[in-house]
Amino acid sequence: MVVEQEMAEIYPPDPEDLSAYLPETDCGACGFPDCLAFAAALLEKKASPRKCPDLDDDLVGLLDSIIVLEKDPIPYNIMMEQVPCELIQVHNPDDSAPLLVTANFRETVRIMQMILEQTATSAFLLPTYTHGYSVDNAVHERMFKAIEIWKAIQDNGVNEKIARPVLVIPGLAEAEKNSIRQLTRWEVLVGPVSGFLVPLFLMENGLWLKKDR
Numbered sequence: 001m002v003v004e005q006e007m008a009e010i011y012p013p014d015p016e017d018l019s020a021y022l023p024e025t026d027c028g029a030c031g032f033p034d035c036l037a038f039a040a041a042l043l044e045k046k047a048s049p050r051k052c053p054d055l056d057d058d059l060v061g062l063l064d065s066i067i068v069l070e071k072d073p074i075p076y077n078i079m080m081e082q083v084p085c086e087l088i089q090v091h092n093p094d095d096s097a098p099l100l101v102t103a104n105f106r107e108t109v110r111i112m113q114m115i116l117e118q119t120a121t122s123a124f125l126l127p128t129y130t131h132g133y134s135v136d137n138a139v140h141e142r143m144f145k146a147i148e149i150w151k152a153i154q155d156n157g158v159n160e161k162i163a164r165p166v167l168v169i170p171g172l173a174e175a176e177k178n179s180i181r182q183l184t185r186w187e188v189l190v191g192p193v194s195g196f197l198v199p200l201f202l203m204e205n206g207l208w209l210k211k212d213r
């Protein structure tokens with residue numbers, strides 16, 4: 001008998017979310033009726049970002065690299081496998097690189113690291129203690145806590161590594177924004193729900209640093 005493997009959500013980008021990073025002028029120059037249709041075609045690998053004349057080279061490069069990322073769901077049987085809450089440095093970030101806070105579920109960290117590496121994004125990634133819950137489950141179970149983020153920042157000496165105290169939390173954790181800001185005294189930006197869109201979010205907010213600048 002074949003037992004079907006249960007899979008968990010990884011929140012791949014949807015066309016609406018992706019189109020928010022396009023010019024949204026619906027000019028049609030790409031051959032699609034509007035930016036939303038173009039975004040859908042990009043995600044289905046049926047169009048190249050180069051077809052939009054209003055995207056600069058860095059944005060085209062990011063879109064190219066995001067489109068090809070593996071977006072396979074996570075098997076349920078590895079849920080709650082944890083990693084240590086140790087600061088991960090992706091592509092040798094300097095003190096102007098962004099700080100991304102996430103859960104300490106092994107797969108969440110692996111996927112975020114893969115996204116940053118394959119999009120040539122230089123950043124600090126900080127897993128914080130959520131008992132190994134993924135971000136969505138941690139938020140649901142009230143395990144994505146300001147106190148754990150504060151502790152991880154202290155334990156890893158993050159203040160000494162980053163010049164501007166700005167951190168980015170996952171979009172799913174938006175409700176925790178104020179408590180994190182109050183406890184850490186860091187500016188808190190709410191990133192996208194889909195981790196695959198994080199590099200685009202960083203670029204939009206002037207925080208995207210390409211590796212080996």
Ligand code: SF4
Pocket residue numbers: 022023024025026027028029030031032033034035038051052053054
């Ligand atoms: S060319 Fe660019 S701005 Fe115009 S519809 Fe296509 S994606 Fe949107």
